[in-house]
Amino acid sequence: MELRPEAIGTYRRTARPGLRHLDLGPPAPVDLLLADVGTLSFVIIATNPASLEWCEREPDASRREMVDDVAGFLERLRQGSPRAEVVYLSTDYVFNGAKGHYSEDDPPRPLQVYGRHKLAAERAVLESGLRARVIRTSFLYGENRWEPAADRTPPLVFVSAARRRARTVVTDDLFSSPTEARSLAALLWSLEGIDGEDVLHAAGGPRVCRRDVLDATLEVWGLPPWPGIEVVHADAEGRIPGQTLRRPRDSSLDSSRMRALTGSSLPELRDGLRAVSRRVKAAGAADA
DSSP, X not given: OOSOTTSOEEESSSOOTTXXXXXXXXXXXXXXXXXXXXXXXXXXXXOOOSOHHHHHHOHHHHHIIIIIHHHHHHHHHHHHOTTOEEEEEEEGGGSOSSSOSBOTTSOOOOSSHHHHHHHHHHHHHHTSSSEEEEEEEOOEEOOOSSSTTOSSSTTHHHHHHHHHTOOEEEESSOBBOOEEHHHXXXXXXXXXXXXXXXXXXXXXXXXXXXXXXXXXXXXXHTOOOOTTEEEEOOOTTSOXXXXXXXXXXXXXXXXXXXXXXXXXXXXXXXXXXXXXXXXXXXXXXXXX
16 A cells, blocks of 8 residues: 555455455445445455464355455456456465475465465456456565554564564474565556466565574574574474464475566565565654
C-alpha cells in the first residue's frame, strides 16, 4: 500500500488504518465492496490461514477459507470487472521438498493440508475466466508496516530474542528461499499489464535454513550469538520436534523466469535484511 497508495487495501482479522474490512466468505460484504469501488483493473490476492497447524486440525474449514471463498470472490469479481487482472500469491509448500530449486515445470506434490489447499486455490484462480497469474514465493520476512519494531516476524523476532537473550529454536536442515516482503510487493505491482506465463516463481536467495537466517540477522544488526540458541532437526518426514506438520526439506525456488520476464530480481538475504534494518531504524528515529 505504501508503494501504491491509490490502491484499495483490505484486512480480514486485524484492523489497520487506511484498510477496509473484507471477509471473502459471505457474498454480501464482497458484493458491497465491489459495488462501492466500481470496476477494478488489477487485484492482488494475498490471503493466508491463521496458521499451517490450523489447516491440519481443521481441514474442512481450511478448504472453505483458502479455496471455496477465493473461488467465490473470483466469480463475483468476474461478473463486475471481467477485464481485471488477478495475481494470486501462492507458496513453495506446493512442493514436497525432495529436490529443491523448483521450477514452474516441476510437478507439485504438497505434503500437508496447507500446501494442498494452496494448490487447489491456484487451480481456481487459473480457471476463473479472468486474466490471472499465480506467483509462488517462499519464507517472507520483513517489518510490520504499522509497527516497524514489532517482534512478530523474522528478522525482528530474532533481533528481539538476541537482545533479551531468550531461548530461540531454529532448524538447520529445512531449506527455503528467503524473500523480503517489500521487494516482493514492488515486483507484484510491476506485473500489471505484462503478458507472460500464468505461473511464476518469485523468491530471494540463496537457499538457506532458519539457522542461516538467524546468523545473517545477527551479523546485519551487529549482535552476538547467545547460549539460548537451540538448533533442532526435522525427522525423516520433515516434522520439527513437538509439531505434527510435515514440512518440505528443500522447497527453494528457481525464479529465473520471473527475472527474464520483468528484468528484476529479489534481493539476496543479507541485502534484504539490511533494507529492513534501515527502515526500522528510520522509523525509530522518526518516532523519537
